[in-house]
Amino acid sequence: MSVVHIIDVESGNLQSLINAIERLGYEARLIKRSDDPELANASKLFLPGVGNYGHFLDNLFSRGFEKPIRQFIASGKPIMGICVGLQALFSTSEESPQSPGLKYIDFELSRFDDSDKPVPEIGWNSCTPDSDSFFGLDPYKRYYFVHSYAAILSPKTEEVLAKDSWRYAKARYGSQEFLAAVYKDNIFATQFHPEKSGLAGLHVIENFLKQQHPITSYTEEQKKALVNDYSNYGLTRRIIACLDVRTNDQGDMVVTKGDQYDVREKSQKNDVRNLGKPVELAQKYYEQGADEVTFLNITSFRDCPLKDTPMLEVLRLAAKTVFVPLTVGGGIKDVVDVDGTKIPALDVASLYFRSGADKVSIGTDAVYAAEKYYSMGGHGDGTSPIETISKAYGAQAVVISVDPKRVYVDGPQDTKNKTLQTKFPNEKGQDYCWYQCTIKGGRESRNLGVWELTKACEALGAGEVLLNCIDKDGSNSGYDLELLDHVKSAVKVPVIASSGAGIPEHFEEAFTKTKADACLGAGMFHRGEYTVNDVKQYLLKKGLKVRMDRG
Ligand code: 1PR
Numbered sequence: 001m002s003v004v005h006i007i008d009v010e011s012g013n014l015q016s017l018i019n020a021i022e023r024l025g026y027e028a029r030l031i032k033r034s035d036d037p038e039l040a041n042a043s044k045l046f047l048p049g050v051g052n053y054g055h056f057l058d059n060l061f062s063r064g065f066e067k068p069i070r071q072f073i074a075s076g077k078p079i080m081g082i083c084v085g086l087q088a089l090f091s092t093s094e095e096s097p098q099s100p101g102l103k104y105i106d107f108e109l110s111r112f113d114d115s116d117k118p119v120p121e122i123g124w125n126s127c128t129p130d131s132d133s134f135f136g137l138d139p140y141k142r143y144y145f146v147h148s149y150a151a152i153l154s155p156k157t158e159e160v161l162a163k164d165s166w167r168y169a170k171a172r173y174g175s176q177e178f179l180a181a182v183y184k185d186n187i188f189a190t191q192f193h194p195e196k197s198g199l200a201g202l203h204v205i206e207n208f209l210k211q212q213h214p215i216t217s218y219t220e221e222q223k224k225a226l227v228n229d230y231s232n233y234g235l236t237r238r239i240i241a242c243l244d245v246r247t248n249d250q251g252d253m254v255v256t257k258g259d260q261y262d263v264r265e266k267s268q269k270n271d272v273r274n275l276g277k278p279v280e281l282a283q284k285y286y287e288q289g290a291d292e293v294t295f296l297n298i299t300s301f302r303d304c305p306l307k308d309t310p311m312l313e314v315l316r317l318a319a320k321t322v323f324v325p326l327t328v329g330g331g332i333k334d335v336v337d338v339d340g341t342k343i344p345a346l347d348v349a350s351l352y353f354r355s356g357a358d359k360v361s362i363g364t365d366a367v368y369a370a371e372k373y374y375s376m377g378g379h380g381d382g383t384s385p386i387e388t389i390s391k392a393y394g395a396q397a398v399v400i401s402v403d404p405k406r407v408y409v410d411g412p413q414d415t416k417n418k419t420l421q422t423k424f425p426n427e428k429g430q431d432y433c434w435y436q437c438t439i440k441g442g443r444e445s446r447n448l449g450v451w452e453l454t455k456a457c458e459a460l461g462a463g464e465v466l467l468n469c470i471d472k473d474g475s476n477s478g479y480d481l482e483l484l485d486h487v488k489s490a491v492k493v494p495v496i497a498s499s500g501a502g503i504p505e506h507f508e509e510a511f512t513k514t515k516a517d518a519c520l521g522a523g524m525f526h527r528g529e530y531t532v533n534d535v536k537q538y539l540l541k542k543g544l545k546v547r548m549d550r551g
Pocket of ligand 1: 242243244257258260261262263296297298299329330331332361362363364365401402403439440441442468469472473474475476498499500501520521522523524
């Protein structure tokens with residue numbers, strides 16, 4: 001079996017890259033030390049990075065990797081950078097101006113302009129090579145991007161690339177064009193994550209490993225269906241399958257699903273509703289075309305040593321065969337292990353990232369962090385899980401999962417939290433409401449509104465909002481569109497609509513009537529009423545672009 005090597009400076013989810021390489025029939029070995037003799041002898045090298053530019057580059061330099069990487073590049077052997085691994089080729093980044101890059105490309109990366117779009121860019125975009133395709137990059141496929149900073153293209157920066165004979169592929173996010181991939185001699189790098197881009201991404205890795213440049217031809221009809229239309233900033237409509245996971249009364253990990261968060265059967269023995277096995281269902285939804293899979297451990301850690309928590313095994317197994325982003329939530333907080341050891345949330349998150357998660361989602365502790373943020377006068381103290389995980393792994397790795405419920409009032413004067421005037425007054429005729437945050441899976445309500453919560457969490461470093469709604473959960477009656485508008489008006493980070501999806505029309509409604517950045521479904525998929533593909537086919541018919549990975 002051919003061996004390929006990966007530089008490991010402990011940034012983000014390397015396990016997925018290993019899994020992708022192994023899926024393609026190669027052996028992947030990590031290089032953790034710059035003096036590892038395998039580095040000089042490697043035949044092909046990956047330089048993957050996620051998260052903060054400065055954190056990655058400083059790590060690379062302080063661990064002595066600069067010289068061997070330069071020597072490897074000078075040797076002419078193939079190297080592939082991924083995400084921050086692409087960014088490392090540049091001189092510097094606005095994200096961390098004090099941290100120099102490797103300076104193979106002489107211009108500065110900048111932050112996306114968030115005046116016309118959510119930042120970070122999270123989702124599936126297309127990627128157009130300048131002339132002939134390289135490594136099979138295909139403008140009709142979609143690739144998974146997740147980043148706030150990019151090599152923004154302009155006549156000036158394109159001149160720099162042309163002067164040094166770099167080949168490149170462009171992508172467009174909102175009104176900005178940026179570098180999606182770059183290629184010269186033995187250097188190839190992608191801003192997107194091929195290891196998380198489904199079959200399209202696996203092909204790119206395979207083409208790099210085989211050093212081949214195939215071209216796919218399409219009929220005019222296929223092109224018309226697949227071409228990007230930029231109506232959603234360039235991203236396809238993202239569909240997420242969600243698995244609420246817990247241990248049932250027999251001790252097995254099962255996927256369950258509640259009605260307004262009550263997951264016990266109404267009849268017979270009041271058992272926990274059992275809808276299947278988490279890894280099998282994740283695989284099924286991936287094959288149906290899910291753009292992301294989210295696992296929520298709805299009862300968090302039980303009395304088992306942290307390292308043996310069954311969710312880690314679920315992630316580890318799912319990541320072997322599911323090549324789209326995986327999010328895990330439930331229990332991402334400072335914990336005390338069964339032997340009394342205190343384990344900070346960052347270490348809990350690291351365990352999940354190392355097992356194959358790409359993002360962690362934080363529920364209860366996000367509410368505590370926001371409460372503290374306001375009590376301190378509108379800033380953090382650097383200790384909350386949002387802050388510590390975001391600093392180490394980047395904002396894009398931190399989702400906050402919100403479990404709000406609607407509270408009616410006579411008018412805005414009745415609460416300190418932001419209200420909205422609703423089209424759906426209650427039986428008392430009250431037509432103002434706010435959305436109250438809850439913790440511990442809806443068991444406890446706090447005097448904090450969802451508008452205030454999401455604003456504070458964004459300021460603390462969260463990169464995305466998973467917006468559930470207890471009133472709508474399991475109702476099959478559609479998303480709470482007013483809630484979505486409300487939260488979209490609070491934050492710039494992407495917002496995922498959740499709770500209430502029952503038919504494909506509900507997804508269309510959320511995408512067209514609100515600015516939801518992604519839609520999540522659970523019950524309707526678990527009960528087999530619709531597949532993810534059914535939803536996508538429906539959206540396609542309605543003129544909304546979706547990712548079709550399998551033809
Ligand atoms: O507080 O950080 O430990 O995280 C706990 C996590 O578990 C939170 O993300 C919280 O939302 C979730 N959770 C806790 N209890 C429940 C429960 O159902 N009893 N599930 C629960 C939340 C909501 C959605 C659901 C959608 C879509 N589930 O994830 O999948 O509502 O459902 P639908 O399409 O069938 O309507 P922490």
